[in-house]
Amino acid sequence: MKVVALAGGVGGARLADGLAQNLPPEDLTVVVNIGDDFDFFGLHICPDLDTVCYTLAGMANPATGWGLAGETWNALENIGRLGGPTWFRLGDRDLGTHLERTRRLAKGEPLSQITGDFCRAWGIQLTVLPASDDSVPTWVYTDEGEMPFQEYFVRRQCRPSVSGFRFADVDRSSPAKGVLEAIQRADLVVICPSNPWVSVDPILAIPGILPAVMSRPVLAVSPIIGGRTVKGPAAKMYAELGIEPSALSVARHYRKFLSAFVLDREDAALQSEVQALGVKALVTATWMHTAADRRQLAAECLSLGSALL
Protein backbone atom coordinates (compact mmCIF):
# COMPACT_ATOMS: atom_id res chain seq x y z
CA MET A 1 0.00 0.00 0.00
CA LYS A 2 1.45 3.34 -1.06
CA VAL A 3 0.83 6.04 1.52
CA VAL A 4 1.22 9.80 1.62
CA ALA A 5 1.16 11.38 5.06
CA LEU A 6 0.45 15.08 5.50
CA ALA A 7 2.23 16.29 8.61
CA GLY A 8 2.92 19.35 10.68
CA GLY A 9 4.93 19.38 13.90
CA VAL A 10 5.40 16.91 16.75
CA GLY A 11 2.18 14.84 16.45
CA GLY A 12 2.60 14.61 12.71
CA ALA A 13 6.22 13.62 13.04
CA ARG A 14 5.35 10.86 15.51
CA LEU A 15 2.66 9.28 13.35
CA ALA A 16 4.93 9.58 10.32
CA ASP A 17 7.51 7.67 12.35
CA GLY A 18 4.88 5.03 13.17
CA LEU A 19 4.02 4.69 9.48
CA ALA A 20 7.72 4.37 8.67
CA GLN A 21 7.87 1.43 11.10
CA ASN A 22 5.08 -0.31 9.14
CA LEU A 23 5.89 0.40 5.51
CA PRO A 24 8.86 -0.14 3.21
CA PRO A 25 10.48 3.28 2.64
CA GLU A 26 9.58 3.36 -1.05
CA ASP A 27 5.89 3.17 -0.14
CA LEU A 28 5.80 6.19 2.20
CA THR A 29 6.04 9.87 1.34
CA VAL A 30 5.65 12.49 4.07
CA VAL A 31 4.50 15.91 2.83
CA VAL A 32 5.32 18.53 5.44
CA ASN A 33 3.84 21.92 6.23
CA ILE A 34 6.05 24.88 5.38
CA GLY A 35 3.63 27.60 6.53
CA ASP A 36 5.50 28.12 9.78
CA ASP A 37 8.87 28.52 8.08
CA PHE A 38 10.44 31.87 8.83
CA ASP A 39 13.64 33.86 8.66
CA PHE A 40 15.53 34.56 11.88
CA PHE A 41 19.07 35.96 12.01
CA GLY A 42 19.02 35.66 8.23
CA LEU A 43 18.59 31.90 8.55
CA HIS A 44 15.76 30.08 6.83
CA ILE A 45 14.16 27.96 9.54
CA CYS A 46 11.67 25.18 8.76
CA PRO A 47 10.43 23.99 12.16
CA ASP A 48 7.98 21.35 10.94
CA LEU A 49 10.34 19.92 8.35
CA ASP A 50 13.10 19.69 10.95
CA THR A 51 10.80 18.10 13.55
CA VAL A 52 9.71 15.47 11.03
CA CYS A 53 13.25 14.74 9.85
CA TYR A 54 14.79 14.68 13.32
CA THR A 55 12.01 12.33 14.49
CA LEU A 56 12.35 10.00 11.50
CA ALA A 57 16.13 9.94 11.95
CA GLY A 58 15.74 9.05 15.63
CA MET A 59 17.59 12.26 16.52
CA ALA A 60 14.70 14.18 18.10
CA ASN A 61 14.67 15.28 21.70
CA PRO A 62 12.21 12.82 23.23
CA ALA A 63 11.24 15.20 26.05
CA THR A 64 10.24 18.20 23.93
CA GLY A 65 9.37 16.49 20.63
CA TRP A 66 11.15 19.32 18.78
CA GLY A 67 14.86 19.95 18.55
CA LEU A 68 17.67 17.45 18.84
CA ALA A 69 18.56 14.99 21.57
CA GLY A 70 21.72 15.96 23.45
CA GLU A 71 21.53 19.49 22.09
CA THR A 72 23.78 22.27 23.40
CA TRP A 73 22.86 25.98 23.58
CA ASN A 74 26.14 27.86 23.47
CA ALA A 75 25.38 30.06 20.47
CA LEU A 76 22.08 31.14 22.00
CA GLU A 77 23.71 31.81 25.36
CA ASN A 78 26.22 34.13 23.69
CA ILE A 79 23.43 35.82 21.68
CA GLY A 80 21.56 36.41 24.93
CA ARG A 81 24.65 37.87 26.55
CA LEU A 82 24.98 40.24 23.57
CA GLY A 83 21.39 41.37 24.03
CA GLY A 84 20.06 39.64 20.91
CA PRO A 85 16.68 37.92 20.53
CA THR A 86 16.48 34.48 22.12
CA TRP A 87 12.73 33.81 22.01
CA PHE A 88 13.19 31.18 19.31
CA ARG A 89 15.37 28.43 20.76
CA LEU A 90 18.24 27.85 18.34
CA GLY A 91 20.26 24.84 19.47
CA ASP A 92 23.87 24.50 18.36
CA ARG A 93 23.47 21.26 16.39
CA ASP A 94 20.17 22.53 14.96
CA LEU A 95 21.95 25.71 13.83
CA GLY A 96 24.09 23.57 11.54
CA THR A 97 20.89 22.50 9.76
CA HIS A 98 19.68 26.08 9.35
CA LEU A 99 23.09 27.34 8.22
CA GLU A 100 23.62 24.67 5.59
CA ARG A 101 20.01 24.91 4.33
CA THR A 102 20.27 28.71 4.10
CA ARG A 103 23.61 28.47 2.28
CA ARG A 104 22.16 26.12 -0.32
CA LEU A 105 18.91 28.07 -0.72
CA ALA A 106 21.01 31.20 -1.36
CA LYS A 107 22.65 29.31 -4.23
CA GLY A 108 19.20 28.80 -5.73
CA GLU A 109 18.64 25.14 -4.85
CA PRO A 110 15.02 24.19 -4.13
CA LEU A 111 14.10 23.31 -0.56
CA SER A 112 12.83 19.88 -1.63
CA GLN A 113 16.20 18.93 -3.10
CA ILE A 114 18.07 20.15 -0.03
CA THR A 115 15.64 18.24 2.20
CA GLY A 116 16.21 15.06 0.20
CA ASP A 117 19.97 15.39 0.60
CA PHE A 118 19.63 16.10 4.31
CA CYS A 119 17.45 13.01 4.73
CA ARG A 120 20.03 10.84 3.02
CA ALA A 121 22.77 12.31 5.22
CA TRP A 122 20.72 11.57 8.34
CA GLY A 123 19.92 8.03 7.20
CA ILE A 124 16.21 8.57 6.42
CA GLN A 125 15.23 6.23 3.62
CA LEU A 126 11.63 7.26 2.93
CA THR A 127 10.77 10.43 1.01
CA VAL A 128 10.17 13.65 2.96
CA LEU A 129 8.94 16.58 0.88
CA PRO A 130 8.16 20.16 1.85
CA ALA A 131 4.66 20.90 0.59
CA SER A 132 6.13 23.62 -1.60
CA ASP A 133 9.50 25.02 -2.61
CA ASP A 134 7.89 28.46 -2.49
CA SER A 135 7.53 30.61 0.58
CA VAL A 136 3.94 30.51 1.90
CA PRO A 137 4.14 32.11 5.36
CA THR A 138 1.16 31.70 7.65
CA TRP A 139 -0.14 34.89 9.29
CA VAL A 140 -2.43 34.78 12.28
CA TYR A 141 -5.25 37.28 12.79
CA THR A 142 -5.59 37.95 16.51
CA ASP A 143 -7.17 40.35 18.95
CA GLU A 144 -3.76 42.01 19.07
CA GLY A 145 -3.49 42.39 15.30
CA GLU A 146 -2.11 40.24 12.52
CA MET A 147 1.21 38.56 13.25
CA PRO A 148 3.57 36.07 11.57
CA PHE A 149 3.02 32.54 12.79
CA GLN A 150 6.19 32.12 14.86
CA GLU A 151 5.58 35.49 16.49
CA TYR A 152 2.21 34.12 17.63
CA PHE A 153 3.31 30.57 18.30
CA VAL A 154 6.69 30.89 19.99
CA ARG A 155 7.26 34.50 20.94
CA ARG A 156 3.70 35.12 22.22
CA GLN A 157 3.24 31.48 23.30
CA CYS A 158 -0.18 31.38 21.54
CA ARG A 159 -1.58 33.87 24.08
CA PRO A 160 -3.41 36.20 21.64
CA SER A 161 -6.93 35.10 20.72
CA VAL A 162 -7.14 34.08 17.06
CA SER A 163 -9.84 35.10 14.61
CA GLY A 164 -8.43 33.66 11.39
CA PHE A 165 -5.41 32.75 9.29
CA ARG A 166 -3.84 33.87 6.04
CA PHE A 167 -1.39 31.90 3.92
CA ALA A 168 0.55 34.67 2.22
CA ASP A 169 1.36 34.27 -1.48
CA VAL A 170 -0.30 30.86 -1.54
CA ASP A 171 -2.05 31.58 -4.84
CA ARG A 172 1.29 32.05 -6.52
CA SER A 173 2.81 28.92 -4.98
CA SER A 174 2.98 25.42 -6.38
CA PRO A 175 3.58 22.02 -4.82
CA ALA A 176 7.19 20.90 -4.57
CA LYS A 177 8.36 18.49 -7.24
CA GLY A 178 7.08 15.04 -6.40
CA VAL A 179 4.20 16.07 -4.11
CA LEU A 180 1.33 15.74 -6.61
CA GLU A 181 2.87 12.63 -8.15
CA ALA A 182 3.12 10.97 -4.74
CA ILE A 183 -0.48 11.83 -3.82
CA GLN A 184 -1.80 10.73 -7.21
CA ARG A 185 -0.22 7.29 -6.93
CA ALA A 186 -1.05 6.88 -3.23
CA ASP A 187 -3.54 4.19 -2.14
CA LEU A 188 -4.16 6.23 1.00
CA VAL A 189 -3.59 9.77 2.21
CA VAL A 190 -3.11 9.97 5.99
CA ILE A 191 -3.68 13.31 7.66
CA CYS A 192 -1.54 13.11 10.77
CA PRO A 193 -2.71 14.40 14.18
CA SER A 194 -1.46 17.90 13.39
CA ASN A 195 -3.18 21.25 13.83
CA PRO A 196 -5.92 21.48 11.15
CA TRP A 197 -5.72 25.28 10.95
CA VAL A 198 -2.01 25.94 10.83
CA SER A 199 -0.39 22.61 9.94
CA VAL A 200 -2.74 20.84 7.51
CA ASP A 201 -4.75 23.68 5.92
CA PRO A 202 -1.55 25.44 4.74
CA ILE A 203 -0.59 22.26 2.87
CA LEU A 204 -4.07 21.86 1.34
CA ALA A 205 -4.14 25.56 0.32
CA ILE A 206 -1.27 25.13 -2.12
CA PRO A 207 -2.84 25.06 -5.60
CA GLY A 208 -3.28 21.51 -6.85
CA ILE A 209 -2.86 19.66 -3.57
CA LEU A 210 -6.50 19.65 -2.40
CA PRO A 211 -7.86 18.27 -5.72
CA ALA A 212 -5.21 15.56 -5.67
CA VAL A 213 -6.04 14.67 -2.05
CA MET A 214 -9.77 14.61 -2.84
CA SER A 215 -9.15 12.02 -5.54
CA ARG A 216 -7.70 9.55 -2.99
CA PRO A 217 -9.08 7.74 0.08
CA VAL A 218 -8.27 9.98 3.01
CA LEU A 219 -7.85 8.96 6.64
CA ALA A 220 -7.30 11.49 9.42
CA VAL A 221 -6.23 11.03 13.03
CA SER A 222 -7.72 13.47 15.51
CA PRO A 223 -5.22 15.82 17.16
CA ILE A 224 -7.92 16.60 19.75
CA ILE A 225 -8.54 14.15 22.58
CA GLY A 226 -11.25 14.85 25.12
CA GLY A 227 -11.54 18.46 23.95
CA ARG A 228 -7.84 19.14 24.49
CA THR A 229 -4.77 18.93 22.28
CA VAL A 230 -1.87 16.69 23.16
CA LYS A 231 0.40 19.59 22.24
CA GLY A 232 -0.11 22.98 20.63
CA PRO A 233 -2.99 25.43 20.30
CA ALA A 234 -5.52 23.59 18.10
CA ALA A 235 -8.17 23.26 20.84
CA LYS A 236 -7.68 26.88 21.93
CA MET A 237 -8.01 28.00 18.30
CA TYR A 238 -11.26 26.07 17.81
CA ALA A 239 -12.72 27.70 20.92
CA GLU A 240 -11.60 31.19 19.87
CA LEU A 241 -13.10 30.64 16.41
CA GLY A 242 -16.44 29.78 18.06
CA ILE A 243 -16.27 26.03 17.35
CA GLU A 244 -16.40 23.42 20.07
CA PRO A 245 -12.91 21.89 20.37
CA SER A 246 -13.54 18.20 19.79
CA ALA A 247 -12.56 15.29 17.60
CA LEU A 248 -15.96 15.71 15.93
CA SER A 249 -15.09 19.28 14.93
CA VAL A 250 -11.87 17.99 13.37
CA ALA A 251 -13.80 15.37 11.39
CA ARG A 252 -16.17 18.12 10.21
CA HIS A 253 -13.16 20.28 9.29
CA TYR A 254 -12.06 17.58 6.82
CA ARG A 255 -15.50 16.24 5.90
CA LYS A 256 -15.32 17.37 2.25
CA PHE A 257 -12.79 14.63 1.49
CA LEU A 258 -12.63 12.40 4.58
CA SER A 259 -13.13 8.65 4.20
CA ALA A 260 -12.01 7.45 7.63
CA PHE A 261 -11.29 8.98 10.99
CA VAL A 262 -9.43 7.76 14.05
CA LEU A 263 -10.54 8.98 17.49
CA ASP A 264 -9.14 8.33 20.91
CA ARG A 265 -10.93 5.99 23.33
CA GLU A 266 -11.69 9.00 25.47
CA ASP A 267 -13.90 10.24 22.60
CA ALA A 268 -15.70 6.94 21.95
CA ALA A 269 -19.03 8.72 22.48
CA LEU A 270 -18.40 10.78 19.33
CA GLN A 271 -17.96 7.74 17.08
CA SER A 272 -21.58 7.60 15.91
CA GLU A 273 -21.65 11.34 15.16
CA VAL A 274 -18.52 10.97 13.03
CA GLN A 275 -20.10 8.02 11.24
CA ALA A 276 -23.17 10.17 10.63
CA LEU A 277 -20.90 12.37 8.48
CA GLY A 278 -20.46 9.38 6.19
CA VAL A 279 -17.00 8.68 7.56
CA LYS A 280 -15.70 5.32 8.83
CA ALA A 281 -14.67 5.89 12.44
CA LEU A 282 -12.17 3.88 14.45
CA VAL A 283 -11.87 4.29 18.20
CA THR A 284 -8.47 3.33 19.62
CA ALA A 285 -5.58 4.50 21.79
CA THR A 286 -4.12 7.51 19.97
CA TRP A 287 -1.55 8.80 22.49
CA MET A 288 1.92 8.22 21.14
CA HIS A 289 4.19 8.08 24.16
CA THR A 290 6.61 5.46 22.89
CA ALA A 291 7.92 4.20 19.56
CA ALA A 292 5.69 1.14 20.06
CA ASP A 293 2.62 3.42 20.48
CA ARG A 294 3.47 5.09 17.19
CA ARG A 295 3.92 1.78 15.41
CA GLN A 296 0.66 0.41 16.83
CA LEU A 297 -1.44 3.48 15.94
CA ALA A 298 0.05 3.57 12.44
CA ALA A 299 -0.70 -0.15 11.97
CA GLU A 300 -4.33 0.45 12.91
CA CYS A 301 -4.52 3.39 10.52
CA LEU A 302 -3.12 1.25 7.70
CA SER A 303 -5.51 -1.55 8.52
CA LEU A 304 -8.47 0.81 8.44
CA GLY A 305 -7.08 2.41 5.28
CA SER A 306 -6.76 -0.91 3.48
CA ALA A 307 -10.46 -1.47 4.14
CA LEU A 308 -11.11 1.66 2.06
CA LEU A 309 -9.40 0.31 -1.06
Added chain:
Amino acid sequence: MKVVALAGGVGGARLADGLAQNLPPEDLTVVVNIGDDFDFFGLHICPDLDTVCYTLAGMANPATGWGLAGETWNALENIGRLGGPTWFRLGDRDLGTHLERTRRLAKGEPLSQITGDFCRAWGIQLTVLPASDDSVPTWVYTDEGEMPFQEYFVRRQCRPSVSGFRFADVDRSSPAKGVLEAIQRADLVVICPSNPWVSVDPILAIPGILPAVMSRPVLAVSPIIGGRTVKGPAAKMYAELGIEPSALSVARHYRKFLSAFVLDREDAALQSEVQALGVKALVTATWMHTAADRRQLAAECLSLGSALL
Protein backbone atom coordinates in the same frame (compact mmCIF):
# COMPACT_ATOMS: atom_id res chain seq x y z
CA MET B 1 49.80 58.56 28.04
CA LYS B 2 47.05 58.04 25.47
CA VAL B 3 47.76 55.10 23.18
CA VAL B 4 46.27 53.78 19.97
CA ALA B 5 47.23 50.22 19.06
CA LEU B 6 46.83 48.94 15.49
CA ALA B 7 46.18 45.23 15.63
CA GLY B 8 45.47 42.23 13.46
CA GLY B 9 45.04 38.70 14.78
CA VAL B 10 46.58 36.70 17.61
CA GLY B 11 49.87 38.60 18.13
CA GLY B 12 48.07 41.93 17.92
CA ALA B 13 45.40 40.77 20.35
CA ARG B 14 48.03 39.64 22.84
CA LEU B 15 49.97 42.90 22.83
CA ALA B 16 46.70 44.83 23.04
CA ASP B 17 45.92 42.76 26.11
CA GLY B 18 49.34 43.64 27.54
CA LEU B 19 48.70 47.34 26.92
CA ALA B 20 45.29 46.99 28.60
CA GLN B 21 47.08 45.62 31.68
CA ASN B 22 49.24 48.79 31.81
CA LEU B 23 46.83 51.59 30.92
CA PRO B 24 43.52 52.88 32.26
CA PRO B 25 40.82 51.87 29.76
CA GLU B 26 40.07 55.46 28.76
CA ASP B 27 43.67 55.86 27.55
CA LEU B 28 43.72 52.88 25.17
CA THR B 29 42.01 52.47 21.82
CA VAL B 30 42.62 49.37 19.73
CA VAL B 31 42.02 49.82 16.00
CA VAL B 32 41.54 46.45 14.37
CA ASN B 33 42.05 45.18 10.84
CA ILE B 34 38.86 44.36 8.95
CA GLY B 35 40.54 43.29 5.71
CA ASP B 36 40.11 39.62 6.49
CA ASP B 37 36.40 39.95 7.25
CA PHE B 38 34.29 37.76 5.00
CA ASP B 39 30.87 36.30 4.49
CA PHE B 40 30.33 32.61 5.11
CA PHE B 41 26.92 30.93 5.33
CA GLY B 42 25.50 34.45 4.98
CA LEU B 43 27.19 35.43 8.25
CA HIS B 44 29.49 38.42 8.46
CA ILE B 45 32.63 37.11 10.14
CA CYS B 46 35.34 39.44 11.50
CA PRO B 47 38.16 37.12 12.57
CA ASP B 48 40.60 39.80 13.78
CA LEU B 49 37.98 41.81 15.63
CA ASP B 50 36.77 38.67 17.36
CA THR B 51 40.27 37.53 18.26
CA VAL B 52 41.04 40.92 19.78
CA CYS B 53 37.75 41.09 21.70
CA TYR B 54 37.85 37.49 22.92
CA THR B 55 41.47 38.02 24.09
CA LEU B 56 40.70 41.31 25.86
CA ALA B 57 37.67 39.72 27.52
CA GLY B 58 39.79 36.80 28.74
CA MET B 59 37.55 34.45 26.75
CA ALA B 60 40.05 33.37 24.07
CA ASN B 61 41.19 29.81 23.62
CA PRO B 62 44.71 29.95 25.08
CA ALA B 63 45.90 27.02 22.98
CA THR B 64 44.96 28.35 19.54
CA GLY B 65 44.89 32.10 20.21
CA TRP B 66 41.72 32.35 18.11
CA GLY B 67 38.25 31.19 19.01
CA LEU B 68 36.77 30.79 22.47
CA ALA B 69 37.92 28.79 25.47
CA GLY B 70 35.66 25.80 26.18
CA GLU B 71 34.14 26.03 22.71
CA THR B 72 31.88 23.29 21.34
CA TRP B 73 31.58 22.31 17.66
CA ASN B 74 28.12 20.80 17.28
CA ALA B 75 26.84 23.09 14.53
CA LEU B 76 29.94 22.44 12.44
CA GLU B 77 29.71 18.70 13.02
CA ASN B 78 26.14 18.70 11.69
CA ILE B 79 27.17 20.89 8.73
CA GLY B 80 29.91 18.39 7.95
CA ARG B 81 27.46 15.49 8.13
CA LEU B 82 25.21 17.38 5.69
CA GLY B 83 28.12 17.77 3.27
CA GLY B 84 28.53 21.51 3.81
CA PRO B 85 31.80 23.43 3.92
CA THR B 86 33.73 23.10 7.18
CA TRP B 87 37.10 24.59 6.23
CA PHE B 88 36.44 27.68 8.37
CA ARG B 89 36.04 26.51 11.96
CA LEU B 90 32.79 27.94 13.26
CA GLY B 91 32.47 27.19 16.98
CA ASP B 92 29.03 27.13 18.59
CA ARG B 93 29.60 29.99 21.01
CA ASP B 94 31.44 31.95 18.32
CA LEU B 95 28.45 31.45 16.01
CA GLY B 96 26.37 33.48 18.45
CA THR B 97 28.71 36.42 17.83
CA HIS B 98 28.45 36.09 14.04
CA LEU B 99 24.67 35.64 14.13
CA GLU B 100 23.98 38.65 16.34
CA ARG B 101 26.47 40.86 14.46
CA THR B 102 24.96 39.85 11.11
CA ARG B 103 21.45 40.48 12.42
CA ARG B 104 22.36 44.00 13.53
CA LEU B 105 24.36 44.80 10.37
CA ALA B 106 21.30 43.78 8.33
CA LYS B 107 19.33 46.40 10.26
CA GLY B 108 21.84 49.01 9.07
CA GLU B 109 23.84 49.48 12.26
CA PRO B 110 27.53 50.28 11.76
CA LEU B 111 30.07 47.62 12.73
CA SER B 112 31.80 50.02 15.13
CA GLN B 113 28.61 50.56 17.12
CA ILE B 114 27.88 46.83 17.26
CA THR B 115 31.49 46.17 18.35
CA GLY B 116 31.18 48.73 21.13
CA ASP B 117 28.03 47.09 22.43
CA PHE B 118 29.60 43.62 22.22
CA CYS B 119 32.64 44.87 24.18
CA ARG B 120 30.39 46.24 26.93
CA ALA B 121 28.49 42.95 27.05
CA TRP B 122 31.75 41.03 27.37
CA GLY B 123 33.10 43.36 30.06
CA ILE B 124 35.78 45.07 27.93
CA GLN B 125 36.23 48.62 29.20
CA LEU B 126 38.69 50.06 26.70
CA THR B 127 37.64 51.10 23.19
CA VAL B 128 37.93 48.59 20.36
CA LEU B 129 37.21 49.97 16.89
CA PRO B 130 37.14 48.27 13.51
CA ALA B 131 39.40 50.29 11.21
CA SER B 132 36.36 51.00 9.04
CA ASP B 133 32.61 50.42 8.99
CA ASP B 134 32.94 49.79 5.26
CA SER B 135 33.82 46.50 3.65
CA VAL B 136 37.47 46.47 2.48
CA PRO B 137 38.20 42.84 1.67
CA THR B 138 41.81 41.82 1.18
CA TRP B 139 42.57 39.82 -1.96
CA VAL B 140 45.79 37.88 -2.34
CA TYR B 141 47.62 37.57 -5.67
CA THR B 142 49.21 34.13 -5.82
CA ASP B 143 50.80 31.73 -8.26
CA GLU B 144 47.38 30.04 -8.34
CA GLY B 145 45.50 33.23 -9.16
CA GLU B 146 43.87 35.93 -7.09
CA MET B 147 41.85 34.73 -4.10
CA PRO B 148 39.94 36.24 -1.17
CA PHE B 149 42.04 36.38 1.97
CA GLN B 150 40.30 33.63 3.97
CA GLU B 151 40.42 31.35 0.95
CA TYR B 152 44.21 31.80 0.96
CA PHE B 153 44.68 31.91 4.72
CA VAL B 154 42.35 29.22 6.06
CA ARG B 155 41.12 27.10 3.19
CA ARG B 156 44.47 26.87 1.38
CA GLN B 157 46.46 27.14 4.64
CA CYS B 158 48.70 29.84 3.07
CA ARG B 159 50.14 27.26 0.64
CA PRO B 160 49.98 29.36 -2.57
CA SER B 161 52.97 31.62 -3.17
CA VAL B 162 51.98 35.29 -2.89
CA SER B 163 52.97 38.04 -5.29
CA GLY B 164 50.91 40.93 -3.90
CA PHE B 165 47.77 42.14 -2.19
CA ARG B 166 44.74 44.23 -3.06
CA PHE B 167 42.41 45.94 -0.61
CA ALA B 168 39.18 46.03 -2.59
CA ASP B 169 37.11 49.21 -2.46
CA VAL B 170 39.60 50.83 -0.08
CA ASP B 171 39.53 54.15 -1.97
CA ARG B 172 35.82 54.45 -1.28
CA SER B 173 36.13 53.51 2.40
CA SER B 174 36.54 55.76 5.39
CA PRO B 175 37.76 55.19 8.93
CA ALA B 176 35.12 54.15 11.45
CA LYS B 177 33.80 56.90 13.68
CA GLY B 178 36.35 57.57 16.40
CA VAL B 179 39.39 56.12 14.65
CA LEU B 180 40.95 59.36 13.38
CA GLU B 181 40.00 61.22 16.58
CA ALA B 182 41.71 58.54 18.70
CA ILE B 183 44.87 58.61 16.59
CA GLN B 184 44.97 62.41 16.54
CA ARG B 185 44.85 62.68 20.30
CA ALA B 186 47.18 59.73 20.91
CA ASP B 187 50.59 60.32 22.48
CA LEU B 188 51.76 57.09 20.89
CA VAL B 189 50.65 54.78 18.13
CA VAL B 190 51.70 51.16 18.72
CA ILE B 191 51.81 48.84 15.74
CA CYS B 192 51.31 45.42 17.28
CA PRO B 193 53.27 42.35 16.16
CA SER B 194 50.80 41.62 13.40
CA ASN B 195 51.37 40.75 9.76
CA PRO B 196 52.55 43.96 8.03
CA TRP B 197 51.10 42.95 4.66
CA VAL B 198 47.65 41.69 5.55
CA SER B 199 46.96 42.98 9.07
CA VAL B 200 48.55 46.44 9.33
CA ASP B 201 48.72 47.67 5.72
CA PRO B 202 44.94 47.18 5.24
CA ILE B 203 44.38 49.52 8.21
CA LEU B 204 46.85 52.12 6.92
CA ALA B 205 45.33 51.96 3.41
CA ILE B 206 42.01 53.36 4.59
CA PRO B 207 41.97 57.00 3.46
CA GLY B 208 42.97 59.34 6.27
CA ILE B 209 44.53 56.80 8.63
CA LEU B 210 48.13 56.90 7.34
CA PRO B 211 48.38 60.73 7.50
CA ALA B 212 46.99 60.66 11.04
CA VAL B 213 49.46 57.93 12.06
CA MET B 214 52.37 59.83 10.47
CA SER B 215 51.55 62.85 12.63
CA ARG B 216 52.14 60.85 15.85
CA PRO B 217 55.13 59.04 17.38
CA VAL B 218 54.91 55.46 16.15
CA LEU B 219 56.36 52.36 17.80
CA ALA B 220 56.20 48.92 16.18
CA VAL B 221 56.90 45.49 17.61
CA SER B 222 58.41 43.01 15.17
CA PRO B 223 56.19 40.02 14.34
CA ILE B 224 59.30 38.31 12.94
CA ILE B 225 61.78 36.67 15.32
CA GLY B 226 64.90 35.03 13.98
CA GLY B 227 63.52 35.14 10.43
CA ARG B 228 60.34 33.28 11.39
CA THR B 229 56.89 34.35 12.50
CA VAL B 230 55.47 33.30 15.84
CA LYS B 231 52.23 32.55 14.01
CA GLY B 232 50.95 33.17 10.51
CA PRO B 233 52.49 33.62 7.08
CA ALA B 234 54.37 36.96 7.36
CA ALA B 235 57.85 35.43 6.99
CA LYS B 236 56.72 33.21 4.12
CA MET B 237 55.16 36.25 2.43
CA TYR B 238 58.37 38.29 2.74
CA ALA B 239 60.36 35.48 1.16
CA GLU B 240 57.87 35.02 -1.69
CA LEU B 241 57.91 38.77 -2.34
CA GLY B 242 61.71 38.59 -2.66
CA ILE B 243 62.48 40.29 0.66
CA GLU B 244 64.53 38.67 3.40
CA PRO B 245 62.15 37.75 6.23
CA SER B 246 63.64 39.56 9.21
CA ALA B 247 62.82 42.11 11.88
CA LEU B 248 64.93 44.58 9.87
CA SER B 249 62.65 44.12 6.86
CA VAL B 250 59.67 44.89 9.08
CA ALA B 251 61.34 48.07 10.35
CA ARG B 252 62.04 49.05 6.73
CA HIS B 253 58.39 48.30 5.87
CA TYR B 254 57.30 50.98 8.36
CA ARG B 255 60.32 53.31 8.03
CA LYS B 256 58.30 56.20 6.50
CA PHE B 257 56.71 56.88 9.89
CA LEU B 258 58.52 54.70 12.43
CA SER B 259 60.00 56.34 15.57
CA ALA B 260 60.78 53.25 17.62
CA PHE B 261 61.05 49.52 17.05
CA VAL B 262 61.07 46.55 19.38
CA LEU B 263 63.04 43.44 18.37
CA ASP B 264 63.45 40.12 20.06
CA ARG B 265 66.73 39.20 21.81
CA GLU B 266 67.27 36.62 19.11
CA ASP B 267 67.61 39.51 16.66
CA ALA B 268 69.93 41.65 18.79
CA ALA B 269 72.44 41.68 15.93
CA LEU B 270 69.96 43.72 13.85
CA GLN B 271 69.66 46.53 16.41
CA SER B 272 72.32 48.77 14.86
CA GLU B 273 70.88 48.35 11.37
CA VAL B 274 67.47 49.38 12.65
CA GLN B 275 69.03 52.38 14.39
CA ALA B 276 70.73 53.27 11.10
CA LEU B 277 67.22 53.81 9.70
CA GLY B 278 66.86 56.64 12.23
CA VAL B 279 64.66 54.52 14.48
CA LYS B 280 65.13 53.97 18.22
CA ALA B 281 65.53 50.21 18.70
CA LEU B 282 64.86 48.23 21.84
CA VAL B 283 65.96 44.61 22.16
CA THR B 284 63.95 42.57 24.62
CA ALA B 285 61.98 39.33 25.07
CA THR B 286 59.01 39.61 22.68
CA TRP B 287 57.43 36.16 22.97
CA MET B 288 54.06 36.43 24.70
CA HIS B 289 53.41 33.02 26.22
CA THR B 290 51.65 34.21 29.36
CA ALA B 291 49.58 37.17 30.51
CA ALA B 292 52.66 38.33 32.44
CA ASP B 293 54.74 38.24 29.19
CA ARG B 294 52.14 40.44 27.54
CA ARG B 295 52.11 42.89 30.42
CA GLN B 296 55.91 43.06 30.55
CA LEU B 297 56.38 43.59 26.80
CA ALA B 298 53.64 46.25 26.77
CA ALA B 299 55.26 48.02 29.74
CA GLU B 300 58.58 48.14 27.88
CA CYS B 301 56.83 49.49 24.78
CA LEU B 302 55.16 52.21 26.84
CA SER B 303 58.45 53.08 28.52
CA LEU B 304 60.20 53.38 25.16
CA GLY B 305 57.22 55.30 23.80
CA SER B 306 57.28 57.80 26.65
CA ALA B 307 60.90 58.56 25.75
CA LEU B 308 59.62 59.68 22.34
CA LEU B 309 57.30 62.37 23.77
